Amino acid sequence: MNLNFTKMHGAGNDFIVLNAMAQDLSGLTADNWRALADRHFGIGADQILLVERPTIDGVDFKYTIYNQDGSLVENCGNGARCFVKYVSDKALTDKREITVQIATGVMVLTLNDDDTVTVNMGAPSLDASTLPAVVDGCAQREQGSDTLYEVKLSDGHVRWLSLVSMGNPHAVQIVNDVDAAPVQTEGAELETHSMFPRKVNVGFMQVLNQQHIKLRVFERGAGETLACGTGACAAVVAGIRRGELVSPVRVSVRGGELNIAWAGAGQAVYMTGPAVTVFDGQVSI
Numbered sequence: 001m002n003l004n005f006t007k008m009h010g011a012g013n014d015f016i017v018l019n020a021m022a023q024d025l026s027g028l029t030a031d032n033w034r035a036l037a038d039r040h041f042g043i044g045a046d047q048i049l050l051v052e053r054p055t056i057d058g059v060d061f062k063y064t065i066y067n068q069d070g071s072l073v074e075n076c077g078n079g080a081r082c083f084v085k086y087v088s089d090k091a092l093t094d095k096r097e098i099t100v101q102i103a104t105g106v107m108v109l110t111l112n113d114d115d116t117v118t119v120n121m122g123a124p125s126l127d128a129s130t131l132p133a134v135v136d137g138c139a140q141r142e143q144g145s146d147t148l149y150e151v152k153l154s155d156g157h158v159r160w161l162s163l164v165s166m167g168n169p170h171a172v173q174i175v176n177d178v179d180a181a182p183v184q185t186e187g188a189e190l191e192t193h194s195m196f197p198r199k200v201n202v203g204f205m206q207v208l209n210q211q212h213i214k215l216r217v218f219e220r221g222a223g224e225t226l227a228c229g230t231g232a233c234a235a236v237v238a239g240i241r242r243g244e245l246v247s248p249v250r251v252s253v254r255g256g257e258l259n260i261a262w263a264g265a266g267q268a269v270y271m272t273g274p275a276v277t278v279f280d281g282q283v284s285i
């Protein structure tokens, strides 16, 4: 079977985008997603994005996301920016503002005049149980309006995590020097820690000033990526709640820059950043 795809990236978080309205993808399995995303034997990508017909009236598209390891994901921020650029470039819509059905609701995506995209990511959930995270018996402390949860690492060190759901789960910690942070080892350990029964995306942020952070994220099901949009939202929400940040916040990630705005409890998070097409291709699977 031949598949038409487009390779895209948002600040270096890279994607294979497949139009499921123009080709039948219904028989594809997690093995296929893994093979396509493989960086040596496949096209290579952090995530695979499907453009589908919505099942909710009045919504423009449905957006389904798979991680590199074949697992289904609830949300992907950098992918959302690429999604709107894709449907616009491929003339699947002429709207500059589109509504997209995702696993946890409906997202509004706006293509700006300078070709960047702004995404209304919805309001974060700050209740640990929604991630889900098992925090019974776990030491807690308050910082600002945030609750930090203690986690013990296998080497005996202790970390204090902010827990934020952007539809998908994030555990965020503040570090002094993000370039020196043990993102690979500690990220992998926390991703699969028993505190997180459905695993977690692990964020390490360095506060440069109240409106600028540096961030690295070890993503669930993909490892460290050059950028993580939902991770940037989660880090900024955590930083504002802790009293360390003031909206809007510039987020420097390894692959570029994102801008995150959040007006506080109950409000939606807005993310702005680039969306880039690399090439179109066809692959046989």
Ligand SMILES: N[C@H](CCC[C@H](N)C(=O)O)C(=O)O
Pocket: 013, 046, 047, 067, 073, 074, 075, 076, 077, 078, 079, 168, 169, 201, 219, 220, 221, 222, 225, 227, 228, 229, 230, 231
């Ligand atoms: N790269 C994505 C997040 C993918 C999240 C995924 N790794 C998960 O399992 O939740 C982003 O830009 O938001």
